[in-house]
Amino acid sequence: MNTGMFITVEGPEGAGKTTIINMLANRLAEEGHQVLQTREPGGIGIAEQIRGVILDTNNTKMDPRTEALLYAAARRQHLVERVMPALEKGYLILCDRFIDSSLAYQGYARGLGMEEVFSINSFAIEGMMPELTLYFDIQPEEGLERINQHKGREVNRLDLENLNFHHQVRKGYFKLMELYPERIFRIDASKPIEEVYQQAERKLKEILNGKI
Numbered sequence: 001m002n003t004g005m006f007i008t009v010e011g012p013e014g015a016g017k018t019t020i021i022n023m024l025a026n027r028l029a030e031e032g033h034q035v036l037q038t039r040e041p042g043g044i045g046i047a048e049q050i051r052g053v054i055l056d057t058n059n060t061k062m063d064p065r066t067e068a069l070l071y072a073a074a075r076r077q078h079l080v081e082r083v084m085p086a087l088e089k090g091y092l093i094l095c096d097r098f099i100d101s102s103l104a105y106q107g108y109a110r111g112l113g114m115e116e117v118f119s120i121n122s123f124a125i126e127g128m129m130p131e132l133t134l135y136f137d138i139q140p141e142e143g144l145e146r147i148n149q150h151k152g153r154e155v156n157r158l159d160l161e162n163l164n165f166h167h168q169v170r171k172g173y174f175k176l177m178e179l180y181p182e183r184i185f186r187i188d189a190s191k192p193i194e195e196v197y198q199q200a201e202r203k204l205k206e207i208l209n210g211k212i
Contacts, residue, residue: 002071002089003004004086004088004089004091004092004093005082005087005092005093005094005131005132005207005208006031006083006087006093006095006098006128006129006130006131006183007019007092007093007130007131007132007133007134007204007207008095008096008098008100008132008133009093009094009095009096009103009133009134009136010099010100010101010132010133010134010135010136010173010184011135011137011173011189012137012138012140012141012142012143012166012169012170012173013143013144013147013158013159013166014133014138014143014144014145014146014147015136015138015143015189016135016136016138016146016156016189016193016196017096017097017139018096018157019096019193020193020196020200021037021096022037023037023094023096023197024051024200024201025037026199027099027201028094028204033092034089034090034092035090035093035094036057036082036083036086036091036092036093036094037093037094037096038078038082038083038093038094038095038096039095039096039097040071040074040075040078040096040097040098040158041070041074041075041078042074042078042177043078043082043096044081044202045076045079046081046083047074047075047077047078047081047151048075050070050073050077051074051164053070054067054070054071054074054157055156055158056156056157057156057157057160059096059157060157060158064111065112066190067106067110068102068106068112068117068120069120070109071102071106072102072120072121072123072124072190073124074097075099075102075121076124076125076137078127079124079125079128080150081157081162082093083128084128087127090148092208095145098130098133098134099118099121099125099168100110100130100173100176100184101121102117102120102121102171102178103117103121103199104154104169104172104173104175104176105158105169105172106163106175107173108168108169108172108175109165109168109171109174110170111167114175116195129183130183131183131207132183132185132204133180133183133184133185133203134187134200134203134205135176135177135184135185135186136187136189136196136200137170137174137186137187137188137190138189138190139171139190140163140166140167140169140170140171141163142190143166143189144159144163144166147159153169185201185203186201187203193194199205
């Protein structure tokens with residue numbers, strides 16, 4: 001039975017995406033699904049190298065358009081090298097960030113324009129869009145405080161942005177929810193982790209059961 005699906009997870013800094021995606025991947029694997037857990041930017045060698053450039057705290061002079069192009073380049077390589085082959089084999093793919101991140105961060109918060117950034121990414125993804133996007137929503141103040149309290153988490157260039165930038169990112173995600181209500185499902189990430197996980201699992205199972 002082919003249950004290949006492309007699911008993405010989105011949210012601002014400190015929303016707890018990585019923790020929940022790990023929990024979802026483990027549960028789905030226990031239930032017999034072929035699961036591929038991956039991330040953007042990164043997931044494969046070339047894209048991880050690009051990730052290093054994008055998130056390097058020394059690269060504060062990076063132009064916003066350069067940043068958007070680098071994300072799109074990493075996304076393209078990740079798709080053709082990892083995501084597309086896995087989908088063809090029937091894998092359920094859980095990807096930490098995808099095109100919505102570029103639209104919210106570079107398109108909206110950086111002020112490049114969502115349509116312009118979508119155009120760049122359209123060339124990269126060739127119509128490949130997720131069937132479901134779980135958006136973990138949290139107030140920027142709370143998310144950044146979580147990061148500050150998280151021992152061992154490496155600080156990246158985006159963490160150095162001011163609070164207003166992170167508020168703009170959240171506004172960008174809300175705009176995306178208006179544009180794609182059939183695809184993006186909001187989850188209240190301020191709740192206790194088990195409750196957040198249950199919200200995510202219920203929606204994911206709903207989509208899976210509708211396809212199987």
